[in-house]
Amino acid sequence: MASSDIPSSVLIIGSGAFGLSTAWALCKNPQFENTSITVVDRNTFPSSDGSSVDSSRIIRPDYAAAPYARLATIAQNRWRTDFAPEHYHEVGLAVTASGPEQKYVGDSLANVQNIGVDRVEVLNSAEEIGRACGLEQNHDEACGRTGYVNWSSGWADAAGALVWLRKEVEKYNRVNFVVASVKKLLFDFEKDTVSGATLADGSELCADLTVLAAGAWSTSLIDLRGICKSTGQVLCYTPISAEEEAAMAKLPTILNLSNALFRIPPSKGMLKIARHGHGYINPTTIPHPESQNPNETITVSLPYTHVTDPNLVVPLEGRKACREFLQSIHPSLATPSRPFTMTRICWYTDTRDGDFLITHHPKWKGLFVATGGSGHGFKFLPVIGDAILECVQGRTPEEFKERWRWPEQRVSEEQWVGDGSRGGPVGMVLSEEFAKGDTKL
Template sequence: MAHDTSSSASPSFTAPSTLLIIGSGVFGLSTAYALTRRPEWQSTQITVLDRAGGSAPSFPENPVFPARDASSIDSSRIIRADYADPAYAALASAAQYAWRQPGPDSIGGEGRYTETGFVLVADDEPPRVRNARGLEVKSGMGFARDAYANALAHARQAGRGDDGDWVQLLDNRAAIAKATTTGAELGDWGYLNRGSGWANAERAMAWLYERVEGTGRVKFVRGTVDKLEIDAGQRKVVGAKLMNGQSMRAELVVVAAGAWTPSLVDLRGQAVATGQVLGYMDITPEEQARLGQAPVLMNLTSGTFLIPPSNNVLKVGLHGYGYQNPKKVTSCLTVPKPTSISAFNDQEQFFPEISVSQPLTHLDDPTLWMPASGERALRKGLRAMVPWPSVADRPFTANRVCWYTDTPTGDFLVAYHPYWSGLFLATGGSGHGFKFLPVLGEHIADSIMGKCTPILKDKWAWKEVTDVERSIVTEDGSRGGQAGLILQTELRKNGPRI
């Protein structure tokens, strides 16, 4: 893991005696690991709390962490520095350096990371378009062109030249079809970055979990949080109450619960849980041999992507606007209205009934199958990316609804809560957090200690929201599909499998 503990913390910072991290996914686990490596935290009792998650072969000794339906647990994730935003491109480039290191002591070693290249394309459209609210936002083409410029800049910095060998422009459909290796005219314009690839997400998380556990500094607790516990008079979060009635107290609470975070802390207007569809199908050894050598493929206009298969299983995904699953909850810690701020004994005022999009996963319903609308989008994307009759119409054998924590801009939310002391948020991955796993914890630790870089501090800051009812749509140019879909409504439309 890449790390830097040389810089000092804010002069006013003192590490808490006890720390509770809620969530053991990318944000939570990487933060725990980073803090164990810092001398300021040597005396801090660190606890990581997460839900029960069933069992899996890669976790024979500990079947819980991360939870089995966390977004970080899957067969594969794209690892790329291909960003329209220079700050994320630079951060991802640093993460890729760590992913590329070989050997058992590297997160990407022993086959956990594979550098196959990445074909990123978009359909013919202006770089900026108007959204449903009439605001001008970046389009898929705009994202692709800006990402190409950043990819070229990083290739030059790495000494990989300007001859197109490392980052190759694909300015027509024929060039794209050749680069995909599947013969797919996937879009109108794009590029091939040979320095990107994919990681086995579950194996990488298992590697990190073993490193955290090996420090002997972190206590892992299995449990489901009912709600945060507060000292209303002090305006302070003091711990978490579990569904079984148990209380867990800590001087500082970090909520890094992914798509479950908005059910614990009121994030209306700035973060929302959205379900994204993934489809899997069995392929033959011959198809594995051909597709296994292909680059990662993604069309930013449609949002569909394909990661090279492993073990004769092909995965197709949709990086889209997602499905929301609104439910009434009374578990969400809010900020009281000025008229009731003095009624500190009435704790119910801090947990009013509000509507929150909540994840629905295969652990809630083992029979859950993605909405037909999502399956149609995956099928269309598959036919565009692998135009082989033997594969294009083959039924999906498995599926998953993967839950993002989306923000309007796609920026993470890594900051102290502005009202409740003792509460720090590390969430808002917006479907692109996993690739930063080798470096993210260090930056979150910096943020906790008051020494985050100014550019990341600004991007990851708590946002003041004037309209909590406004539907969140991530409009950074990387999404496709239809916005505003409700999961339960779409599930009721499901007909015969495609």
């Protein structure tokens, strides 16, 4: 789309970080002052099982890939100053490893040093990691053998920041927010065009430009096989006293890339232990989203969440991993009298190399895809909408042109290399983990 081709209407599917930030960017940009903007989401805001809605998300420039380190630095400066600063806490992040993920740690350290972060402390042993992170115990396998702490990184209350942004968007009084589930995009098979979406009740939302920002559900609305894969990640929460919370509030997040487990400072009386790993897949056979033939199907991994099943509990394997991690680093908080009272599976939209997918669809005119967060998209909330709009207008930032484009070929998921940041178990299928049964932990 040339910058002269300003759409008269934009429909954004999804009001998570990618969708809402795009709506904000449209509102702010005078070129789009006559464009009508609709945001549709299947859940009332903030979408309780959306990837962007949680007590916390890490905000870091600590990336092995320099372009993300640079963009995250720009985003982080906003978090520090004018973007929901009350929801941002700069307490540091320790990135550690004990296996091949040490390469990611080393590259990331070099990048943050290159961008001039001076509050970095290299950690050469489990003891040093334990001291920097305020751990009660330090074992290599739990907390990592080497790493560094970037005291300039932090975390944000994700749900709080998203609500903050929604209020900013509402100030413009330009966006029509619709709560409804998109069933299918409106395809014109003769003109290879998308002109909006059909909702679950059969009604239609039409637009010149449709932006698909449905996160891990995007794979149900277009064929993203070999391009994006939804993977379920484990989150476990345990209540914590006000004194304990205060004592841990200034500790850095510790993220061990080798076992993929992390502890982030507690918030609102809950301590969260989670896994940034390969995740579970949930293969599901659905009607081919881009086909005219109702009998044609595809099988893709789709989110299975507490909205799908209100009684959903993380599989035993995941709770055990989080429990053992907590036990290793903070035994006093992992006694039998302190169970995880809340668990959640939160879904990444993974790509083969951890890059986002922010691009016009190569076939369908009028369709723009903004997804592929790959477990690291939230921190960009202050800037990702502007970047998406640049891509919409054909001005993709040079260093992201290759990274964010629609891949030339679909690659089978077994061959994906990832971005080097993921450790922990591989190849887990959610239904198989559920089928193993559940012994109370």
